[in-house]
Amino acid sequence: MSVASAAIGHGEGSAGHVDRPTKLRQFRMLVLLLIVSDVVFVAGLFFAYLYLRALNINNMWLPAAVHPMGAAAGWSVAGLMAASAAVYRWGDLGGRAGRQGRQSAGLAVAMLLVLAELVVQIQQLATAGFGAGAGGYASNFYAMGGYHAFHLVLLLVIGLGIAIRAGRGVYRRGEYNEVALLGYWWYWVTVMAIGMALLPH
Numbered sequence: 001m002s003v004a005s006a007a008i009g010h011g012e013g014s015a016g017h018v019d020r021p022t023k024l025r026q027f028r029m030l031v032l033l034l035i036v037s038d039v040v041f042v043a044g045l046f047f048a049y050l051y052l053r054a055l056n057i058n059n060m061w062l063p064a065a066v067h068p069m070g071a072a073a074g075w076s077v078a079g080l081m082a083a084s085a086a087v088y089r090w091g092d093l094g095g096r097a098g099r100q101g102r103q104s105a106g107l108a109v110a111m112l113l114v115l116a117e118l119v120v121q122i123q124q125l126a127t128a129g130f131g132a133g134a135g136g137y138a139s140n141f142y143a144m145g146g147y148h149a150f151h152l153v154l155l156l157v158i159g160l161g162i163a164i165r166a167g168r169g170v171y172r173r174g175e176y177n178e179v180a181l182l183g184y185w186w187y188w189v190t191v192m193a194i195g196m197a198l199l200p201h
Helices: 003-015 020-055 071-096 100-126 136-167 177-198
Strands: none
Touching (some): 020 136, 020 177, 071 177, 100 136, 136 177
């Protein structure tokens, strides 16, 4: 094989190789795009809620037979979500300071809070006392509550994966990108929960 051919072959192999920093940047961009797309979708849900409430054709936004969930219901979900995000951040900061025990404890407690919130959210959907077809409020309540529950399930699944990797010592080498990216998603879900609690009936 000639020197030129060998050089070309080596160049082709290098072109197909993607270094770790590039992969991390691509992964970060993917997660951020996922969050942005989710923000747009949730904004659509919020707009539909407020628009239908303002329109209120034939008083079908909140028929007499439908009793809306009280403010305590929304804030119980938002409170648990905010607490879990704060604990997750506390653990994340501990991990960055080299305190792996604090990182693992923070993640575990945060996931337990999310699990409790998921139970509360499902209970609210199951015991609302009205169906999804009982007017504009009812349909939006189930759409937003169900979508939020889906967010919580995602958090638990991804959080479990992060916890397993943390237990194996993956993050002891200063590689916190996955933990930080999960945090972005966690904080966004917290914002959504608070936004839902602030919606007027």
